[in-house]
Amino acid sequence: MMVTKGEIESICNKKYVDSTLCFEVLKPNPTIAKLDFTGLANFLINYTSRNVSDVLKEIKLYEGNTTDLQTIKLCEELYDLSLFSDDHALKALAARDYDSVNFKVGGTLENMVTCNEELSTMKPVPQSLIAKNNVIKNLSGIVLTILECFIRKEDEIESICNRKDVDSTLYFEVLKPNPKLDFIGLAIFLINYTSRNVSDTLKQLKLYESNTTDWQTIKLCKEMYESSLYRDDFALKALAAKDYDTVNINAGVASDNMITCNEELSTLKPVPQSLITKNTVIENLSNIVLTILECFIRKESRLCSH
Numbered sequence: 001m002m003v004t005k006g007e008i009e010s011i012c013n014k015k016y017v018d019s020t021l022c023f024e025v026l027k028p029n030p031t032i033a034k035l036d037f038t039g040l041a042n043f044l045i046n047y048t049s050r051n052v053s054d055v056l057k058e059i060k061l062y063e064g065n066t067t068d069l070q071t072i073k074l075c076e077e078l079y080d081l082s083l084f085s086d087d088h089a090l091k092a093l094a095a096r097d098y099d100s101v102n103f104k105v106g107g108t109l110e111n112m113v114t115c116n117e118e119l120s121t122m123k124p125v126p127q128s129l130i131a132k133n134n135v136i137k138n139l140s141g142i143v144l145t146i147l148e149c150f151i152r153k154e155d156e157i158e159s160i161c162n163r164k165d166v167d168s169t170l171y172f173e174v175l176k177p178n179p180k181l182d183f184i185g186l187a188i189f190l191i192n193y194t195s196r197n198v199s200d201t202l203k204q205l206k207l208y209e210s211n212t213t214d215w216q217t218i219k220l221c222k223e224m225y226e227s228s229l230y231r232d233d234f235a236l237k238a239l240a241a242k243d244y245d246t247v248n249i250n251a252g253v254a255s256d257n258m259i260t261c262n263e264e265l266s267t268l269k270p271v272p273q274s275l276i277t278k279n280t281v282i283e284n285l286s287n288i289v290l291t292i293l294e295c296f297i298r299k300e301s302r303l304c305s306h
Contacts (some may be wrong), residue, residue: 001041004035007150011040014145018138026138037150041093041101041143048108048139049086052079055132062126065304069120075129078111082136084112089143098152105143112137145229170284183296187239187289188246194254194285195232200276208272221275226259231257235289242252247293255286 005028012022021200025047026032026040035043056079062072085104095174112133146283174193202225231250238246260280265276 002036004170007037008032011142011146011150014149017142017145021135021138022142026144037146041146041151042090043283044139044146045086045089045093045105045145048136048143049083051132051136051139052082052086052108053128055079055136056083058132058195059129062129066122068122071122073119078115082108082111098147101147105147106142109137109140109144112140117129120171170288174285183292185240187292187297188236190285191232191235191239191251192291194282194289195229197278197282197285198228198232198254200277201225201233201282202229204275204278208275214268220264221261224261228254228257244293244297248290250285251289251293255283255290258283258286 008023008026008028011017012026022095025044031043032040032128056076059079061077063069066072085107089101089108090239092098092104106277116130116133116137119126119133174190203220205218205225209215219251231254235247235250235254238244238250262276262279262283265272
């Protein structure tokens with residue numbers, strides 16, 4: 001999926017991003033408009049590499065204008081390393097080896113920091129070079145932000161379905177028609193979706209009252225469903241308040257309610273398989289919410305906050 005204008009703004013407004021540089025480099029144009037997050041990272045790594053190459057030529061000109069050849073030679077080595085790192089980062093990105101991308105791009109960023117520390121000891125201080133190194137450092141920072149906050153997130157959303165307690169078929173069926181959401185939005189959507197299922201199935205449960213003599217079981221399940229509606233509503237409010245412990249408790253109770261109801265329904269004669277199937281769907285939806293909460297929302301990187 002192509003990156004939207006709003007997502008570009010989200011990238012450029014992240015806490016550790018140079019927003020002026022980010023908006024300047026990623027300003028709307030036909031090339032940027034056709035890219036997804038991986039394409040955007042690829043574009044920026046190439047853009048960074050061209051800057052490294054251009055500034056390296058300028059650094060070499062200092063060899064004839066300073067007696068501090070040791071500092072200049074060190075920066076040249078760091079720039080050569082950065083060209084090598086950026087090339088490897090591109091290959092790692094294509095292979096979806098995100099740890100290597102992080103390591104290589106992070107290496108370029110650190111190289112710029114080290115070079116600037118050395119250049120600041122020179123007399124006179126080459127401010128123009130330092131400014132250009134900072135541009136390369138900040139470009140690398142934008143790549144790392146896109147990687148950690150967007151590319152990994154897309155990959156992780158896909159990986160939710162492979163979690164042990166997640167019904168992958170249900171997950172893709174429910175989320176396939178929907179636009180891209182962040183983890184909070186995903187949890188909100190799923191809790192609301194679960195609550196609608198609870199409400200619809202509760203109506204079906206009430207129809208069983210006239211088709212069975214086991215009033216006690218039906219009454220218990222109705223109470224479980226009413227409890228789940230309350231719990232889902234409470235979980236939404238807790239999620240908005242970032243009270244994740246409360247979300248966990250309430251989504252967990254909603255899941256347990258379905259298990260208890262199914263255990264009771266399985267004793268009926270005949271066994272209401274349709275109801276049991278619907279209860280299991282609701283249980284699995286609640287488990288997906290719990291997985292997203294524990295594995296993704298709680299673990300979102302500090303880098304990804306505004």
